[in-house]
Amino acid sequence: MDLNIRRKSTKLPLTGSLVETYPHDLQMYKIPPTEDITLQEFETLALERVTLLRSLATATTLKGLRVYSEEWTDYVIGELRTQGLKYYAKLCEKSSCATTEADLQARRKDHIAHFILRLAYCRTEELRRWFIARELELFKMRFATMRGEAVETFFKLNNLCYTNISDEEKSEIIHFLRESTPHPNIENMKFFKVKFFEVLDLVKMRKVYLSGGYAYIPHKDFISVLSAQYRTQLKQSLAVACHHLGEIEQDERLVSLLKGLHQSYSGNDYSDAKAVIPIETLDSLAVKSFPLCMRQLHDQLRVAHHLKHGGRLQYGLFLKGIGVTLEDSLRFWREEFTKIMELDKFEKQYAYNVRYNYGKEGSKRNYSPFSCLKIINNTVGPGDCHGCPYRHCDVGILKNRLQGYGFDAQAIGEIIDMTKKGHFQIACSKYFDAAHHCDLGLGINHPNQYFEESQKIAKGDIKVEVKKEPKKAPIKKEAVDELDEMDFDEAM
């Protein structure tokens, strides 16, 4: 991108050219902006878009609304209004192709701001993922609110021409279309044939009829094709942007601004602990300060002396994050596992993974502990005990467990109520309050955050030695997703 920053903008952009550049409210951001803007506008635009993206995240995680539901969209647009971002509210409410000056200016801001954030969010895998997820939500939301003719113009403008299948072909498979396409009135819809990998989100949810490698989708579902394309394009351009950061950051003013933006969201990833926690205290900490997801893994390990891969990963990284040293961690897992297996087997099959979590094996990355979002979206299979209990436990089992812990009926009722509504993190926050006999109503988004909050309350109770600053080689922080490569076929 080549954004030239000047102290003052003198030129007023010509409305005529803006009409050509921005014919539609919705854009796929294929071409970077080239005009000159002031540093001040640069900063304002960036902050405003961060606010926009954050309100999307808040709607889902803190308010517990279902993504793309009506309430969700309403909440987001309401937020934009109260934050004084009327132009975004307007762009999101019903995208169209009007050409008033206000429309054009809104589109211009949308365009520039998107590209500024690419620079701020291309730095790490974690940030990239967050940015892509939010931008996609935004894109889909805007597409969904678009009216019929605006949709058609959008397709035309973006050169998206597909031909629908013939009536004969449709009537041959109409039975399957009816079974597998979750829309009413299939009879009156035109259907299009695309490769299955163009609509992975529909495939994943089994919401499309597949045959011979093709997906049969009605017009409505084209948003899947579009957002898949958009995602790919965004991913690639973020990778490119990341490569060229050096050049862009020649200007010091920009560096601090972009980095500041990124810190204002990224928060703590808990990959480096601040204290040392001796493993002898884990049993009592599990009761007092662990969120339920970790308490349940701890209990399971003590009872069965074993955890499956997913559980070892989730719990092992959490322990690292709260401050269990590598040596202690090895001792901890060894003591449990060797109750059911030979020491030799442990050392060969499991010790490697423990060291790996600490960045001492394999590609030596310093993996960060999983966030709630990651845990909640994890796959949990037969024999597994990891995951988020509010998401992955039957309500009955959860209730029994909470009763077993001696919580009072009212607290249990509240936790269960939130669980049933699908507000997992709010349920977790209620659990926190019940466990600490308080009423903080924290927003929980990371098990290690839960732990730290709990420790704050307990301070004085538990001895926490301050960790001496260890001398260590710099370790590259990388995304948790790349853990895949350590997946040996351990079941054999």
Add this chain to the structure above:
Amino acid sequence: MVGHYDENMLPEMLPIYYTRLFPQNIFCRWLTCGSYPQPLSNRELSFTLADDVYLRYLTICNQKELQTLLQKKCPHKLDIGAVYNTKPSIGRHDAVVLSRELVFDIDLTDYDEVRTCCQEAKVCEKCWKFMIIACEIIDRTLREDFGFQSILWVFSGRRGIHCWVSDYEARTLDSPGRGAVADYMCLIMGGDNQNKKVHLGSDNLHSSIRRALTIIDKYFEQLLQEQEFLSTSDRLDKMLKMIPDETLRSLVKKSLESMPEASLDRWNTFINVYENYCRESGNNVRKIRYLVEEIKIQYSYPRLDVNVTKGFNHLLKSPFSIHPKTGKVSVVFKPNNAKNMKLDEIPSIYSLLDDSSPDHVQHETNMRAAVKNFQEVVFSLEKSEAIRRKADANMSLEF
């Protein structure tokens, strides 16, 4: 499972096995074709030696090098990894994974909560039925829904099966793509803390689920009788926990507990009670519209290890590798023949190399058949790859 075997004999037997019986030629052709357009040497192989020592990032350029490597290291187990943009090696962390067969791993240990005949490492003809069902359902989904053709089915060596899809589109599918395919097939979800693991909702059933149910129905009654899913009060209890509607649950409980133990009879009674209940309570039954289907699926639908499928570079045991604990060969079989496979007829290295063994003749025959199955898949893969490359070349000429 048969056999007088002794792991200590492996170091002597393996070199002979690798030279005389391991289908080196077809193996190399399969991997070469499946690595294209990268050379065979960009493919990671991994060996497990005696004493569980892992050697990762081994590579070969051709059959001769494979032969030498096998003789030199004499691996107890042979695994196959991904194709990289360069020759992978231990020190290189900049190698990038480019492609990899789309793989599926189904293991009977994941059925421990439903199978009643065996647990953990054990397996018998009765629980093998689960694998037959899994193989048929997955194979048809891959062919009919995704249009894949080069599909290789392999016995894992002890208690499960592996599936390798070598079509170009499958090999180059990215991680989200693999995840989506795995999720498309995954109907059983949830860990030890969830009793009911299948939720089909109340709308129309997707065509792929209907097809799976038709396949399950071919085997279900027999499975029910052999596994005796409902014959003890513990097992009955497990099944009752899958019924979310409390009134119905207690109705079913009452009727089933008071009748003889035969699982099939109990099942039929359950269906009766369920149907009556639905008829009487009218529109209250949306929530349990597919209850019967859900329970059938929980009992018998394939339980995939989705992480194996999602991971791009998960190592998976090679066809014709020996299972170090059982001595069994990881034979290639035809999906439509899975139901005729007998576990004790699967060749083992001991009976193959010992011509005085009572199983020798049969195991030899079966080994030959397995190599032939392998050949058939590889030949058709080579053919379709040739066609695809030609089409690609024409395409690029046009531009």
